[in-house]
Amino acid sequence: MWRIPPQRTRWPMLVPEIADLGVRAVFAFPLCLFHGARIGVLELYRTQPGRLDTQRCRAAAGYAAALRPIVVEELDPSRNPTMVDPALSPRGTVHVAAGMMAAQLRVSPADALTRLRAVAFAQHRRITVIAQDIIAARLRFRPEDSDST
Incomplete structure (x- = not known):
């Protein structure tokens, strides 16, 4: 079983849990408003360790940018009054x-x-x-x- 010792990670509770699921890499791309406020994050997981190459990183950032208006619309209570947080x-x-x-x-x-x-x-x-x-x-x-x- 692949393990990172708890003292070698920033997330000692998370890493063992996701490692048990086969996750070896996690990538997070913020969903930001135009003025920079963060409204969420696009999380991607991979079974192979390592960084994303430039092409995949750009694609993921593009997906995050495409998701932003959808998330904003879903969070707008005037457009979706039935949504309860x-x-x-x-x-x-x-x-x-x-x-x-x-x-x-x-x-x-x-x-x-x-x-x-x-x-x-x-x-x-x-x-x-x-x-x-x-x-x-x-x-x-x-x-x-x-x-x-």
Whole structure:
């Protein structure tokens, strides 16, 4: 079995999972608006390790550029009013906030969700309200505070 030691990768949790699926190379091409804001990413996977050659890299960048207007149209609520973003539901909001908390505290998403529950319990507040405060940047966490959340 092909493995990269966890200490040699930027993504020690991801690499073993995708390696088990036969993935040996991952390529990401941002989907950007005209002013540079990123709205998504085109991810490509390959079973052979190595870089994309120039021709394939240009083709993939072209596919990403072609996808941009389609994604923008799908995300426009005035054009697609029936689309509901799952992140806007109370449960989705909690997971988005846990992800933000994980990044701020430099912990796993599971640990962040546990800490988010603990904060809600300790403050006698609903977890969805705490989550909204995190997403709105009214509540932030620092790695040095990670033991006292």
